[in-house]
Amino acid sequence: MTTALVTGATAGLGAAFARRLARDGLDLVLVARNGERLAALAAELSERHGVGAVPLPADLATDEGIGAVEERLADPARPVDLLVNNAGFGLGGGFLRAPLADELRMLRVHCEVVLRLTSAAVPGMRRLGRGGVVNVASVAAFVPRGTYGASKAWVVRFTEGAALELTGSGVRMMALCPGFVRTEFHQRAEMDMSSLPRWMWLDADRVVATAMRDLARRRVVSVPDLRYKALLGAARVLPVAALGRVSARAGRDFGPRRRDDPRR
Template sequence: MTTALITGATAGIGAAFARRLARDGRDLVLVARDGERLAAAAAELAKGYGVQVETLTADLATDLGIAAVEERLRDADRPVDILINNAGFGNRGAFLDVPLQAELDMLKVHVEAILRTTTAALPGMRERGRGGIVNVASVAAFLPRGTYGATKAWVVNFTQGIARDVAGSGVRLQALCPGFTRTEFHQRAGMGTSNIPRWGWLSADRVVDESLRDLARGRTLSVPGKRYKAVVAVARLLPAGGLGGISSKAARSYRTD
């Protein structure tokens, strides 16, 4: 039986990945900051799907948290076959309104953690001749949106570059770029989302289904939803900043773990 490690696994897209992969019969390693929520999620998944579920409490905004995930990924006696780098967050307000430390934490979670965990997972996967890594980015990668959009653009470019480097090894990488996705965090964080049209919302389950289908097909970029595929296509054609307002108007104060 194969094993998947998912960061930011207790809610939203991370929880949807956990449900789907458990339903597919994969054992799980769930990573998040909240130990109590991790334990509850693990118990529910193990009971509901009959798989083995391990938990790892780690804050990926810290060196200690990233190192704990690296260590688990390098454990050759308990190989991880699928890595889902989903943990992430947004900062509310314009750039100069956000504390510098919050921006630095974002770089740590969105960039350094993904760089280090991908590096930790790849050698074992390549040696076994199989594996998959999904790095969750965002449609915001293609729309100017301060540090958040910049980090997600890095995720896309990093993932597609590494995918080329390991082509033919049996290991597949994907940058997943969802648009607005309904999760509990919008309500819990008090995000102002009334300005987002109904058609703009995706379900986390749909995002995961499209991601895994694209991964099986070897697609290094997955943009769930026809409307968001169109948004990305247009954003690539327009001058920089042409569609920036679409994402910048949305409130941004949530963490996906």
């Protein structure tokens, strides 16, 4: 049976991916820091959908945690057919106000983890001639948004480059770039989202449905929802300075008050 590994699986898009993949009949390896919550989710999905669901508690901000997931992905006896790199977090304020240690942790979780886990998973997929990697980025990758936007831009560019290298191998690579998604992310980061227009909110399950459809179509970059496609189209013709002003204003209005948990 096909197996998928999802990081950041207990909340937000990670949980939505886990639900969708279990419903589709895939066995699951679920990664997050909260072992108790992870075990509960695995048991629920296994009972409801009749699939294997294995919790793998790991703190992806540490070498030990990353190494444990790398080891599972590289196991030739238990191949992983789909990797969803979803774990991530946000920081409040600009890079000059955020502690440098937190900025470096963000780069590790958003960039190093994606690089290392993809590198661990892809060789086995290539041997089998099939597989896929979904790297969750953000529309912030396309606008000036400090370290968060820069790290998500790296995810998009890395995915595009890896996709080119894997052409003809049977392995698909895709960067998922959603806008504001109604999940636990904002509440856990203590973000005041009351002034965000309702039309900008996306549903997590619909985002995942779009992602799976675009992956099947072999799209390398997926931007869910026509509204955000239109916004990004407009962003391409705006001067960088204007984008920066809009992005800074959005950061003041909607930015997290404190660091979210990178190891959910």
